[in-house]
Amino acid sequence: MAHLSSQPSYIRHDICSFYCARSSRDSAPKPRTATLRKLYDPSDPDHVEPRVLDTGALLLFFPAPNTVTGADVLELHVHGGPAIVRSILNAISKHGRSSRVRDGAIRHAEPGEFTKWAFYNGRLDLTQAEALGETLAAETEQQRRLAVSGTDGGLxxxxxxxxxxxxxxxGELEALIDFSEDQHFDESPAEFMSSISEQVVALKRQVELHLLNASRGELLRNGISIALLGAPNAGKSSLLNRIVGREAAIVSAEEGTTRDIVDVSVDLNGWLCRVGDMAGLRSKEQSVIGSIEQEGIRRARERALQSDVVVVLLSIEMDADRKPTVSINGEVLEAVQECHATGKTILAVLNKIDLVVDQPRANKEAARDLHTRVCQILPMVPAGRICMISCRRASDDPTASDPDPGSIQAFLTVLTDAFSELTTASTGEIRDNRMTAAEAQSYWTASLSVTHRQSTYLSEGLRHLDDFLSLACYPQSQPSQAQSYLPTESDGTMEFAHSSDPNGYHGDRHKNLDAPNIVSDPDAHAHADDIVDIVTAAEHLRFAADCFAKITGKGESGDVEDILGVVFEK
Structure with a gap:
């Protein structure tokens, strides 16, 4: 459908003069009713027999304000031949140049203009407009769900x-400033500040949780990065090929085949993933390593630290007694420990399980021993995230007796379970007795759809809230420094790290509000520096409110217009 734009107040006149024949039926179509009409070229309306553009077109007229844009909308459903469509568009454009419409013409809509008019007419807010853009750009099922969850206007x-x-x-602070000497207040200034500070602390925790969940939503929106880490010939390239379903990486018995990083995007059960096959890690003590392979190893370790999920490939080998065993070299173990220290999600995959003897009892016992051995050498990996596969058997055709040869699908199930855990919205320590646990989870799931633009303003608003609390709860002689907030989680407790504070900035910093730094009698303080600057505190609240106004496009923020183009151009 071609999108055309015109001034709503004149669109009915333009519609009638465009499609109506010279007969008793010269009237606008009935609203919200499909009407069959002939379309004529309006360039010469006085001609005895005007040129017919389409002999049978369906017209649907939607009057304002109950339309998607809030303005009058006309839909022309015409025959799909290129010549017919082109002639109708040319006739509309030609007629529009002489019509009384905005900018003097009916024209093709600019990118996002229909959505912009919907915003101006109150049919959408900025968060819904952004969610609409995310919906149109969604490529996987999880991206679609994320985008749709943001279209209801809840955010x-x-x-x-x-x-x-x-x-x-x-407003309460402004009243305290302007009328404290002339009016009697039921609460003292200290009680005023304490009450407001408690509200701001509660709001601050919610904003922190929104930012934490926004970072999880980014994994759904931009894709989850997976690194395949292991020694040479552990089966990384073979596993990559099995995951993506094609020969994306070269597989060879020769060690060091993969030198650079091979990144492949794939849709795994609705999750967009970027799987990276990398050079095998081995130390110089094991063999001579050339400069190119050394660079490949360096890049492999760096890529693992930048990934969201690290899959450690271990290979089953047969010892001198022909018994299956598994080991790990120091280079791989060190890389895994680094990833664990940075909070990466780690899975261990034991490849070449086909080498284990085929007798059921011996096979079961050997598999159990190997699993125990992996738990010993990689204690940071949960037992439920240790998988056993065979890339060689995975190439066999599935049968009724073995629908998953090689156990690749079983591994992918464990992998996607890890994805689900990574992208599940956190409710933190916030509890609302009015909601059940399921309702609270649903409530916070919407915060996964927070976009990068919204996160920017949330972070800015969070800084202003913290500045307010620093004034309210601490002496002015201890000014707050510029904050840099980095959402983290530790033992299920949400925290925000402070980049300039070596001890970290914790979410409970402003819990103690028993003695806010304000008094009704300034002389009670020995130092004037210990008095709260209420005017500055009120300004911090105003700045924070402006940040939220910029997110929704509402309120009195002066530069909301400046961000509209950025949103609707997408």
């Missing part, structure tokens, strides 16, 4: 509630 409603709360709190 915008939540941000508007936050903004309103901050404006009310700021």
């Amino acid at each position: 915008a409603k939540r941000y508007e509630e936050w903004r309103t709360m901050l404006l009310c709190a700021r």
Whole structure:
């Protein structure tokens, strides 16, 4: 469908003059009713027999304001021949140049213009517009679910509630500033500040949780990065080929075949993933390593540290007594320990299980021993994330007796379970007695759809909230420094690391509000520096409220117009 734009107040006139024949039926179509009409060229309306553009077109007219854009909308369903479509578009454009419409013409809509008019007419807010763009760009099932969850307007409603709360709190401070000497307040200034600080602390924790979940949502939106880590000939390239279902990497018995990183994108059960096959890790003590392979090993370790999930490939070998065993070299173990220290999700995959003897009892016992051995050499990997596969058997055709030869599908199930854990919305320590656990999970799942633009303003608003609390809860002689917030999780407790504080910035920093740094009598303090600057505190609340206004496009923020183009161009 071609998207055309015109001034809503004149569109009905243009519609009628375009499609109506000279008969008693010269009238606009009935709203929301499909009407069969002939389309004529309006360039010469006084001609005895105007030129017919399409002998039978369906017209659907939707009057404002109950339309997708909030303006009058006309849909022309014409025959799909290129010549017919081109002639109709040319006739509309030619007629539009002489019509009383915005910019003097009916024209093709600019990118995102229909969505922009929907925003201006109150049919969408900015968060819904961004979610619509994400929906159109979704390539996998998880991306589609993420985008659709943001189209209901729940996020915008939540941000508007936050903004309103901050404006009310700021109003209380303004009243305290302007009328404290002339009016009697039921609460003292200290009680005022304590009450407002408690509200801001609660809001701050919610914003922190939104940012944490936004980082998880980015994994769904941009894809989960997977690194295949292991020694040479462990089966990394073979596993990559089995995952993506094609020969994406060269497989050879010769060690060191893979030198550079081979990245392949794949849809795994609805999750967009980028799987990276890398050079095998081995130390110089094992053999002579050339400069190219050394660079490949360096890049492999760097890629593993940048990934979201690390799959450690271990290979079964037969010892001198022809018994299956597994070992790990120091280079691989060191790389795994580094990944564990940075909080990466780690899976261990034991390849070449086909080397284990075929007798059922011996096979079961040997597999159990190998699993125990992997748990010993990689204690940081949970037992449930240790898989046994055979890339060689995976090439066999599935049969009724063995529908998953090589156990590759079983491994992918464990892998996608790890994806689900990575991308599940966290509820942190926030509890609402009005909601059940399932309702709370659903409530916070919406925060996964927070976009990068929204995260930017949430982070900025969080800094202003922290600046307010620093004034309210600490002396002015201890000014707050510029914060850099990095969401982390430790033992199920949400924290935000402070880049300039070696001890870390914790989410419970402002829990103690029993003695806010404000007094009704300034003379009670020995130092004037210990008095809260209420004017500055109120300004921090205003700045934070403006950040939420920029997210939704509502409120009194002066530069909301500046960000509209950035949103709708997408």
